Amino acid sequence: xxxxxxxxxxxxxxxxxxxxxxxxxxxxxxxxxxxxxxxxxxxxxxxxxxxxxxxxxxxxxxxxxxxxxxxxxxxxxxxxxxxxxxxxxxxxxxxxxxxxxxxxxxxxxxxxxxxxxxxxxxxxxxxxxxxxxxxxxxxxxxxxxxxxxxxxxxxxxxxxxxxxxxxxxxxxxxxxxxxxxxxxxxxxxxxxxxxxx
Numbered sequence: 225x226x227x228x229x230x231x232x233x234x235x236x237x238x239x240x241x242x243x244x245x246x247x248x249x250x251x252x253x254x255x256x257x258x259x260x261x262x263x264x265x266x267x268x269x270x271x272x273x274x275x276x277x278x279x280x281x282x283x284x285x286x287x288x289x290x291x292x293x294x295x296x297x298x299x300x301x302x303x304x305x306x307x308x309x310x311x312x313x314x315x316x317x318x319x320x321x322x323x324x325x326x327x328x329x330x331x332x333x334x335x336x337x338x339x340x341x342x343x344x345x346x347x348x349x350x351x352x353x354x355x356x357x358x359x360x361x362x363x364x365x366x367x368x369x370x371x372x373x374x375x376x377x378x379x380x381x382x383x384x385x386x387x388x389x390x391x392x393x394x395x396x397x398x399x400x401x402x403x404x405x406x407x408x409x410x411x412x413x414x415x416x417x418x419x420x421x
Contacts, residue, residue: 248314
């Protein structure tokens with residue numbers, strides 16, 4: 225029964241105060257230690273829409289993003305005991321779960337342009353989880369500094385696994401423009417990454 229996430233059976237849901245400047249790590253720890261449903265509801269209300277947005281930015285369709293978001297939040301409930309405040313913030317940990325769920329989904333769809341086996345990692349107590357989260361956050365921040373048209377093709381190509389032709393068709397831009405944007409974005413990311421080291 226402990227693996228069942230909280231839902232309509234949460235009593236006095238109206239009594240839960242909306243969170244501002246909340247210590248999300250403390251809420252996540254309460255979920256882990258006490259299976260506290262009201263803490264989970266607060267985490268869900270705050271993170272679910274953000275996780276869905278993140279997945280949509282990876283280029284997946286809304287119905288898929290909704291499904292992956294639900295799986296991610298279910299993982300938050302089930303795997304809260306694996307969270308360690310010293311290794312990562314609650315948001316980093318939750319978004320790492322979302323990323324892993326997205327990669328799992330893409331692998332099941334047999335996306336051809338990825339070596340997803342190399343990327344897939346289950347969040348656990350390993351030392352690499354924190355480092356991986358930091359790298360993921362760093363790459364997302366770097367991509368978000370790109371001009372929108374370059375960030376868009378990078379997401380569609382590398383995160384969604386679309387071919388250059390497919391991206392061209394979907395965006396309604398010439399194939400040469402897609403290739404040029406990917407090349408420019410890749411060069412910028414390479415320089416940003418090198419400068420940060």
